[in-house]
Amino acid sequence: MIFTLTMNPSLDRYLYVDDLILDDTIRVKKVEEYAAGKGIDVSRVIREMGGTSVAICPLGGDNGIKIEFLLDNERVLYSAVRIKKETRMNIIVQSLKGQYRMSLPGASLTRFEYELIMDMIKAVPRSGDTLIASGSLPEGLLPSAYFEIVKLCKDMGLRVYVDTDSENLKEAVKASPFGIKPNIYELSRLIGKDLKKDEVGEAVKEISEKYGITDVLVTLGKDGAIAYVDKKLYKMEPIEVEVKSSVGAGDSFLAGFVHKRDNSIEDALKLAMACGSASVMNEGTTLCKKKDVKKLLKEVVIERIS
Structure with a gap:
């Protein structure tokens, strides 16, 4: 289980408008609420x-x-x-020009x-x-x-x-969790230096050995992902999809991996990559859809590096 x-957690309230005009009445076209976290x-x-x-x-x-x-x-x-x-509560105003996020105390x-x-x-x-x-x-x-x-x-x-x-x-990490899932920026802050993509492999090994963490999963955005699992290093190539929103992509990646972790490492990593990629295909808060994940599974390329 x-x-x-x-x-x-937070309640995210999305207000959809055409434009924000100073000192004028702004008509909200649509309101959506989302259980966020x-x-x-x-x-x-x-x-x-x-x-x-x-x-x-x-x-x-x-x-x-x-x-x-x-x-x-x-x-x-x-x-x-x-x-x-x-x-x-967070209030997100979505206009035709962009998004404005207001985080209430x-x-x-x-x-x-x-x-x-x-x-x-x-x-x-x-x-x-x-x-x-x-x-x-x-x-x-x-x-x-x-x-x-x-x-x-x-x-x-x-x-x-x-x-x-x-x-x-x-x-x-001081308590040695079984796994962590930072992105490259979060991993950089954990390591204490700005990491380049080709430095991530050594960094995840270092973190795993130093803290006794079995699964270190690092998402790299448009560059795919790196995973150090059971002392084996894997690289996942990015899947070419139309990016509409990156909200929840890392959460989708982690969910896919943990869901299949007890099947096989390769299956877990493939599902993780497919879930993360499928998530960015949807606008707003919509996460990955099962039908999209099934299609993308065929395109996942995993390479064991060491």
Whole structure:
């Protein structure tokens, strides 16, 4: 069973307009709301691929209730920890000229609420399950929370993956998660230097050996991906598709990989690459679609480097 953990979910409200005009009334043509969060997106993709996943997340206030309804409508299974304060909201204004993103202040998480989330992790997954912890932390939590989450999961016998950035990732790797999925920029920040594409292979080996991480998956955007899995280095060539939005591509990649991880490494990497590539073919918040993934699977090229 696969579980995802989104510590800092948000309700994303999209406002579609023709143009933003100063001191004039702007007519909003369409409003859409989206339950946002990296772990939630991973659960979405696993469901789309025919798997089963449960998204664990703290939710509060009216925004939290809306997120629950949205997930219900998408048939994404979730286990919510109710918190006192309102779940944060992002407002995205999409005009014909481009996109404007406004991130509203998020409420802090209390120590008691954090412990409730830890209790949820203790109660729901079982030894042998997989948990994917993704995204940022809410106000009130230090990066060390990621270390504590990974350690708890390992003590429970869970296979834990982490997809986060900066100090959160630096703390998480100290607890030796089973896997991580940074992009090249996040890996550069973890290593402490700007990496070029041809330096990623050595960097993932270094990270794996230093922290005892079995799976190190690095997405390279238009240049494909690099993976160091079970002490074997793989390169995945990019698939040529029309890019409409890169939102959720990394989450789709990780979801595809974890969904097939127990089949074979090659199958898992192929599905990861197909899911990530299929995701960028869709506009806005739409992630990969199963029919597109099936078509792209035939085009995935994987090379074992060492």
